[in-house]
Amino acid sequence: MxxxxxxxxxxxxxxxxxxxxxxxxxxxxxxxxxxxxxxxxxxxxxxxxxxxxxxxxxxxxxxxxxxxxxxxxxxxxxxxxxxxxxxxxxxxxxxxxxxxxxxxxxxxxxxxxxxxPATPEELIASLIKNVQELYKMAYKQLQSALRIHDGWEKIYLDNVDFGKLDEIADAAIKNFLSDMSMKKEGIVRNRFLGGATAKGAVDFVMDLTRDLGKRYFLKGRPGSGKSTLLRKIADAAQKRGFDVEVYHCALDPQSLDMVIIRELDIAVLDSTSPHEYFPSRDGDEQIDLYRLAIAPGTDEKYRDELESIIGKYKEAISSGVSFLAKAKELQNQIKTILGDKFxxxxxxxxxxxxxxxxxxxxxxxxxxx
Structure with missing residues (x-):
């Protein structure tokens, strides 16, 4: 291999x-x-x-x-x-x-x-201080984005069929694990699906899942149960002795975006913006939680409110990224100063x-x- x-x-x-x-x-x-x-x-x-x-x-x-x-x-x-x-x-x-x-x-x-030449220590110290301040401002904007996102989620949480979500989770676990187990303790490796970088959201989803035989793409809206489903799958696999890669959301690390169980040759991922992908080969399947578990017509009923929320959310994310970009510029200056010695x-x-x-x-x- x-x-x-x-x-x-x-x-x-x-x-x-x-x-x-x-x-x-x-x-x-x-x-x-x-x-x-x-x-x-x-x-x-x-x-x-x-x-x-x-x-x-x-x-x-x-x-x-x-x-x-x-x-x-x-x-x-x-x-x-x-x-x-x-x-x-x-x-x-x-x-x-x-x-x-x-x-x-x-x-x-x-x-x-x-x-x-000797490193200008005072200049580097000043640059580092400015970088730290820019990160603080970036985090403040990302915190604002998360609060807005919470309001976005609430609309769908108020219209979700939790019984149906439980059925979907139970069926998925039965499908993935059947009666299989490993005669060892499962190891969980926590990671992030992507990163909020100076260039915006970046991920390695296709790289991470390229060699897996089965990929399940979860579709749905914020609050439609994707993270909960992923957590249930990860917990069930780990309890049966499988090693699990748990990929957290880069905006809110308390939320999950992907689970990979390489010993079972599968990945299950939240495939919505900013990491939206679609089935593209044999072994890919799509699971639409909005269609399966959200009250019909929810998008249409809250259209105006959703448009306002989404606009504010994108604005906060963009502002956070702009501060990260400014911090990156100063970090590049530090690298240049240090790199000149080699x-x-x-x-x-x-x-x-x-x-x-x-x-x-x-x-x-x-x-x-």
Whole structure:
């Protein structure tokens, strides 16, 4: 079987502030190489090259992307080797218990001959302070969007047939699990379906589900029971010993957007905006909860109210994204300042030194088996 790349988010800028499930995704990882020094994009480039290196060798590779920039990674994991490389200068990674217990610090230092001018510490401190303020303003706007979204949900919650939703959930669980179970404890890995980035909403849904035989696309309105259905499926699978990937909503982490059970070869996802997808191949099915469980005519009855709510919601989201974009501009300035210290030659040396460390660990692992 060909090796696979898996891209996802383990943290997000949400309406409830910054939320991370980073540690959940280090379950089973025995060795962590913690990169310190240099800018985030330098560490990201090193990790991407490491990922490609091990992918070419035939290993499945996971890339955890930055909550602020989908093009930047903050960790690479090679599950089969129980090994990971992480950006140790990211606060939520630095504070992860697994990193301190299984970690080895790797200092990224350029050659003395390649050093640029001294880092203007006061300028960086000022930029960081401004970035933090912009994030606070972004979270405030996202909080406003969530409150508006709650009003949007209430319209459909007031018109939902909860008995029908229970029937749908019971039928889905019976269909997916039947009488199957695993003779082990199921592991739950919490992640985010997408991210609220400077470019707006970004997700890796098609990447995450590409190799799965069955995909169920949940359609419906806010408040029509999609998250509740996903939670029931995840809980039932985990109780029967299956490993479950639980993908939370990037706006409201208390809500679920997707569940993947790879041991059963299935994914069930909320397939509505801003991550709207449709069945496109054999094995895809659509489940329309609005049609199945919401009182007919609800959309038409509340048309004017819904138009007002949706307009305000989009405005709040757009405002939040604009603050994230401004924060990203300042973060790019910080990266440029820090990145100026490193030449291509020093980057090559850092990469080769890191490869040597990883190879030494793997060779030692092989010798012990």
């Amino acid at each position: 060909a090796a696979k790349f898996l891209n996802y988010y383990a943290s997000a800028n949400t309406a409830r502030g910054f939320v991370t499930y980073f540690e959940d995704n280090l379950i089973g990882i025995d060795k962590i190489f913690i990169l310190k020094g240099g800018s985030d994009d330098i560490k990201s480039l090193l990790m991407v090259n490491i990922a490609i290196n091990w992918f070419i060798k035939g290993y499945d590779v996971e890339l955890i992307h930055s909550a602020s920039d989908e093009e930047e990674v903050e960790a690479v994991i090679i599950p089969a080797l129980g090994m990971a490389v992480v950006n140790g200068d990211v606060q939520h990674i630095e504070q992860t218990r697994s990193c301190s217990s299984a970690g080895e610090i790797v200092e990224l230092k350029p050659d003395e001959t390649s050093r640029g 030449t291509l030659e020093s980057m090559d040396k850092m990469y080769l030194d890191l490869v040597d460390k990883l190879n030494a660990y793997v060779n030692d692992l092989i010798d012990k088996t």
